[in-house]
Amino acid sequence: MTHWIVAPIVLPALLAPFIVLAARYHIGIQRVFSVAGVVALIAIAAGLMWQASDGTITLYQLGDWAAPFGIVVVADRLSTMMVMLTSVLALFVLLYAIGSEWDDRGRHFHALFQFQLMGIMGAFLTGDLFNLFVFFEVLLIASYGLMIHAGGNARLRAGVQYVLFNLLGSTLFLFALGSIYAETGTLNMADLAQRVTLIDPAETVGVRLAAVLLLLVFAIKAAVLPLHFWLPSSYAEAPAPVAALFAIMTKVGAYAIIRVYTMVFSPDLEVTAGLHTTWLLPAALASLAIGMIGILAARHFDRLVAFAIIGSMGMVMVSISLFTPTSITAALYYTVHSTLAGAALFLIVDLVRSGRANLRLTAQPVVPGAVLTSALFFAAAIAMAGLPPLSGFLGKLLVLDAAFDSTSTAWIWAIVLISSLIAVVGFSRAGSVLFWKAKATPAPEEDATEEDAAAPATLSYVAVGGLLSLLVAHTVFAGPATRYMTGVSEQLFNPAPYIATVLETPGKLSTPTEGY
Amino acid sequence: MELLVASAIGVLTGGGIYLMLRLRTFPVILGISLLTYAVNVFLFASGRLSIGGPPILRDGVEFYADPLPQALVLTAIVISFGMTAVVVMIALGAYLGADDDSVDDPAEPSTGEVK
Numbered sequence: 001m002t003h004w005i006v007a008p009i010v011l012p013a014l015l016a017p018f019i020v021l022a023a024r025y026h027i028g029i030q031r032v033f034s035v036a037g038v039v040a041l042i043a044i045a046a047g048l049m050w051q052a053s054d055g056t057i058t059l060y061q062l063g064d065w066a067a068p069f070g071i072v073v074v075a076d077r078l079s080t081m082m083v084m085l086t087s088v089l090a091l092f093v094l095l096y097a098i099g100s101e102w103d104d105r106g107r108h109f110h111a112l113f114q115f116q117l118m119g120i121m122g123a124f125l126t127g128d129l130f131n132l133f134v135f136f137e138v139l140l141i142a143s144y145g146l147m148i149h150a151g152g153n154a155r156l157r158a159g160v161q162y163v164l165f166n167l168l169g170s171t172l173f174l175f176a177l178g179s180i181y182a183e184t185g186t187l188n189m190a191d192l193a194q195r196v197t198l199i200d201p202a203e204t205v206g207v208r209l210a211a212v213l214l215l216l217v218f219a220i221k222a223a224v225l226p227l228h229f230w231l232p233s234s235y236a237e238a239p240a241p242v243a244a245l246f247a248i249m250t251k252v253g254a255y256a257i258i259r260v261y262t263m264v265f266s267p268d269l270e271v272t273a274g275l276h277t278t279w280l281l282p283a284a285l286a287s288l289a290i291g292m293i294g295i296l297a298a299r300h301f302d303r304l305v306a307f308a309i310i311g312s313m314g315m316v317m318v319s320i321s322l323f324t325p326t327s328i329t330a331a332l333y334y335t336v337h338s339t340l341a342g343a344a345l346f347l348i349v350d351l352v353r354s355g356r357a358n359l360r361l362t363a364q365p366v367v368p369g370a371v372l373t374s375a376l377f378f379a380a381a382i383a384m385a386g387l388p389p390l391s392g393f394l395g396k397l398l399v400l401d402a403a404f405d406s407t408s409t410a411w412i413w414a415i416v417l418i419s420s421l422i423a424v425v426g427f428s429r430a431g432s433v434l435f436w437k438a439k440a441t442p443a444p445e446e447d448a449t450e451e452d453a454a455a456p457a458t459l460s461y462v463a464v465g466g467l468l469s470l471l472v473a474h475t476v477f478a479g480p481a482t483r484y485m486t487g488v489s490e491q492l493f494n495p496a497p498y499i500a501t502v503l504e505t506p507g508k509l510s511t512p513t514e515g516y
Numbered sequence: 517m518e519l520l521v522a523s524a525i526g527v528l529t530g531g532g533i534y535l536m537l538r539l540r541t542f543p544v545i546l547g548i549s550l551l552t553y554a555v556n557v558f559l560f561a562s563g564r565l566s567i568g569g570p571p572i573l574r575d576g577v578e579f580y581a582d583p584l585p586q587a588l589v590l591t592a593i594v595i596s597f598g599m600t601a602v603v604v605m606i607a608l609g610a611y612l613g614a615d616d617d618s619v620d621d622p623a624e625p626s627t628g629e630v631k
Contacts, residue, residue, distance in 0.1 A: 130588060144602055
């Protein structure tokens with residue numbers, strides 16, 4: 001039954017070429033297969049999550065080659081949780097793309113969407129750093145295609161910036177991998193975790209360099225200040241369903257930081273001690289502040305949401321950079337929340353966009369379907385700004401609680417609380433301009449775009465409502481969720497079983513006497 | 517040999533970073549390509565530089581070249597080549613569409629227009 005672990009990677013990898021080859025000109029068939037694939041992914045992810053929930057770590061050796069020689073795919077609590085989050089998010093994003101007919105405005109949306117899922121799933125499941133790089137590239141190259149889906153000058157220009165920035169990130173990743181390999185002679189994470197502890201403390205320059213480079217790469221992915229410049233314009237210009245799916249991509253960076261810096265370069269490792277508190281925490285606090293100030297300062301609705309994403313990533317990174325079991329629990333809770341809330345907000349931007357000439361935050365005539373759209377925006381903004389009763393509030397409480405024992409409690413509390421206030425002001429300003437002032441603005445007499453101005457499709461509302469109801473569920477079942485995530489962080493801070501599973505499972509080459 | 521390889525990597529990286537900081541897409545893409553060349557050589561050197569060592573285990577051979585970096589470099593070359601092709605296409609599209617190949621945002625961002 002261990003073959004199920006690669007299923008989240010293999011299924012989209014097979015489905016995408018099938019969609020290109022067999023259903024190229026039939027958008028209906030593409031939609032059916034794409035949705036069926038994502039539903040199957042959810043089922044597989046649920047199975048894997050259930051299997052991992054009691055703490056079992058399951059290993060899949062590709063080609064039956066034993067680690068560290070072969071490539072391994074590992075399913076533990078953290079991986080399966082992220083796989084589940086991705087597949088659930090993908091379902092609602094896909095429903096929105098179908099409902100709003102974004103998928104029909106360019107070619108190959110569904111194929112690229114599946115390739116993107118393959119990359120994300122692979123990044124979550126792999127147990128090998130070079131393989132992580134490869135899956136990063138898979139998800140990036142699919143995202144380049146999705147980013148410029150449906151074309152347009154502004155989008156292409158933002159696409160160039162996005163691709164260039166990420167190419168630079170990939171190059172840095174390779175430099176980091178090269179230095180790690182030169183220092184330790186392995187790229188398997190479990191093997192690496194054992195070898196870095198054996199390095200002579202006097203000769204750690206190379207490993208330190210590699211650890212910092214790797215942190216930089218993941219910080220680019222997670223859009224931590226000052227490496228966030230690619231995010232606002234590319235997320236604002238990307239098609240709405242794509243931007244909503246990208247909400248999980250920043251979390252891939254956060255996941256990689258959690259994975260590598262709990263297992264390989266753990267906080268108590270002498271070689272890289274102080275890296276998190278010295279560098280990561282201030283950067284995370286700065287990105288939290290800049291993100292929330294950006295919400296208040298943005299002149300366009302889509303940029304506002306992009307800055308909200310930066311701010312919420314800042315919150316996640318603040319919690320991660322404390323590197324205690326409680327703070328990782330809080331970070332994971334907030335990650336799930338911020339993915340769902342960010343995706344919902346991007347979809348709401350598109351609901352608003354469909355009825356307006358532009359997304360400037362100025363009073364313009366009422367958008368079609370404004371009642372429902374504004375209600376959804378209200379809920380999503382409450383969640384994102386971290387007001388009670390939704391999960392953003394609980395997440396923030398968890399983060400503040402985890403920061404209580406830290407040496408920089410005052411800084412964290414001050415910035416988290418003040419930035420929340422700024423976000424509330426920013427969101428209320430945006431909401432009142434978009435929806436309330438619109439009442440006072442009369443519609444133009446001669447409405448030339450009347451046939452365009454239909455209310456968004458029901459399926460679009462179902463998708464956004466689904467994401468918001470997941471947020472509600474995340475709030476109502478916060479108890480079980482945090483218990484599960486406490487389990488996740490316990491497993492992360494006790495990497496010995498993971499390492500033993502990866503390195504001691506027999507396979508080809510594990511004993512030299514087999515004759516290979 | 518170490519000095520030669522190391523300085524080659526350094527020069528390539530320096531040139532790449534300089535070109536990458538330019539304002540137009542063409543030099544930036546050239547800079548990215550130079551950087552990927554630099555990283556390919558760097559990866560190659562991460563398995564230690566050696567001459568004439570066989571990469572496959574055989575009886576009677578004492579001295580081996582590390583085969584793994586060669587495989588890594590191959591992967592990296594393929595990926596960076598593909599990525600460069602993609603960015604050239606997207607940059608061409610942006611240039612032909614807007615008649616302007618600056619990397620920066622235009623002075624008046626045109627976000628939010630119905631596309």
